[in-house]
Amino acid sequence: MLAKRDYDAIIVGSGPNGLAAAITMQQAGLCVLLVEGKDTIGGGLRTAELTLPGFKHDICSAIHPLAVNSPFFSKLPLHQYGLEFIYPEYAAAHPLDDGTSAVLRQSLELTAKDLGKDELAYKKLIKPLKDDWQKILPDALAPLQLPQYPLALAKFGLKALPSAEWIAKRYFKTEKAKGLWAGMAAHSMQPLDKPVTSAVALMLLLAAHDKGWPIPKGGSQTIADALAAHFINLGGKIETSLMVNSLKQLPSSHAVLFDVGPQQLLQIAGHKLSSLYSWQLERYRYGMGVYKIDWALDGAVPFTAEACHKAGTVHLGGTLNDIAASEKAAWKGHVAAKPFVLLAQQSLFDDTRAPQGKHTLWGYCHMPKGNTQNMVQQIESQVERFAPGFRERILAKHIMNAKQMQDYNPNYIGGDINGGVQDIAQLFTRPVLRASPYRTSAKGLYICSASTPPGGGVHGMCGYHAAKRALKDVFNLKPAL
Known part of the structure; x- marks a missing residue:
């Protein structure tokens, strides 16, 4: 005892x-x-008025495909504590310089059809895994152990272990499909020629084709608040500061x-x-850091590609080669002139995030660990590249370099989120x-x-x-x- x-x-x-x-x-x-x-709970799940009054910005995480797919969170009654998820029409969009855009939809078939010549290749890569998604997920989100469904996990592993560049060259012919894939793989925060970078891309694509990539209404803080409320309701105690x-x-x-x-x-x-x-x-070993900007905008981002106006997440980087070069540069300690930029447009779908008629925009690029170089020009140029006139809509901005990310959250060593x-x-x-x-x-x-x-x-x-x-x-x- x-x-x-x-x-x-x-x-x-x-x-x-x-x-x-x-x-x-x-x-x-x-x-x-x-x-x-800190005086508020949440870690990477915090929301604050970083720019102007009435503009709610997610300080760290913003879009939550794995929160709704989590085998643990999905069993909790978090909706009883006010947690509400909003699902954009498109999970993600990946614009190209010719004005077109690859689109990640919940429907695998429609996503594949939009890829033209790579329709069948996308289905060949993703559909067998989508059919086994509920078998793959518990083992993919677990420590190394005897899998519950060995065959399903083995099929996933055969496609997850190679590098993202190898998979792209093995399956795809068009820049649209390669770009969409590269944007997903870049979430791994590694050079795309490294093994296992395909795993992150596959997890994000499969999550989108299952439940989508939702946005928590009111900000990411609401996820933490709901979890904390449930914990307290069970009898737990929280001490802050x-x-x-x-x-x-x-x-x-x-x-x-x-x-x-x-x-x-x-x-x-x-x-x-x-x-x-x-x-x-x-x-x-810690990896690359991030340089993050939150913008208060006078209107929505004026993307040239129409699909971007319907997407919660937008990946800016152009082709597979462009994105691969950007990620490799940051990994080797260099700053890319045209960095891969990840954007989230929460206020397009959640009107609690900004005053009426105004908008928020959340974005970051990968950087050498601990780097303090100002990246506003490079990041905004990438947005302007696919959305001419963007800068004219900026009312205010808040920036955090890799060092400041660590200062904000000691877990983010060198800005590694x-x-x-x-x-x-x-x-x-x-x-x-x-x-x-x-x-x-x-x-x-x-x-x-x-x-x-x-x-x-x-x-x-x-x-x-x-x-x-x-x-x-x-x-x-x-x-x-």
Whole structure:
């Protein structure tokens, strides 16, 4: 029988993974405290008036295909706490210089048909996986383990393991299809000639063809607020404005789960960790950073391609070769003259984001880690390239370079919003190679951030799997869900 402590479990950090871990532990009947360093919860799920009054901007994450596909979040009654998702007509658009645009729709058939000569190739690549999506998803969003559906996961792996460039050359002939694919793969934040970059592209495409890429009404903060409200309703407790730098700051407990990266874990609990484990954490690799701009606009972005006006997400980068060059430059420490830019147009579909007749725009490009170079000119030139007259509609802007992203969230080392490189060496072995990636070398201490499998994204599965491990190790319990 466990000795009496102030709490059964403490969760440090209130990002989506910390909230998922807290809910999982609380559902099991434990007494759980969630601690957050800032005065508001959310981690990468925060929304604020960054530019002008009445303009609500998502500070980090904006579009949430994995939130609605998450095997854990989908089982929670979050709609009861005000969470509402809005689905743009098109998940994403990828404009080209000739005024046309590739379009990612929920319908696989219509997406493929729009690709012309590559219609059959797109179906050949995606349809077999779409048919098995519900079998693939739980294993793809889990640590390395015996899969529930080995054949389905094997079919996915055969297409996910190659580089995005190899898949593009193997399947597609047109610049439209190659560009659409490259934009998806660039979310991996790696050069497109690296293995496993196809995995991210496939996950995003399959998510779009299943439930779409939704926007949370009112901002990404509403996801965090709904998760927190459910946690509190279950009996959990949240304490904000407590930046944890030492274990001594925490009340007593049987287990502590850290929604922090390896560097922060070393700072907080390094004295409790073995020298081997600490050495492994010190060798953990972080990837590219980001340069982010939020704009307050006098009107919608004047895209030349009509499809862009119906898309929640717009990828700006042109051809596969252009995007590949941009990502490789940032990876090697150089700044691209024409960076790949990711845009989100929340206010086109959510009228709570801006005053009537006005709009918000969210965008970023990938940068060398920790880089502080001003990228406003390069990013806005890319928008202007596909939307002439864009600059005339800017009322105000808010910028965050890679260093400022880390200052805002210590988990974003060098501006890396993925919590570390998700390449073949760190895909399932993040943060270290162990039987369980969530269990540290110290009894009762666990890591549950995006630096653990399955990595970045708003899905909560890192937190859920870490909590599942802690429940078994410390309390001999199984998750309620």
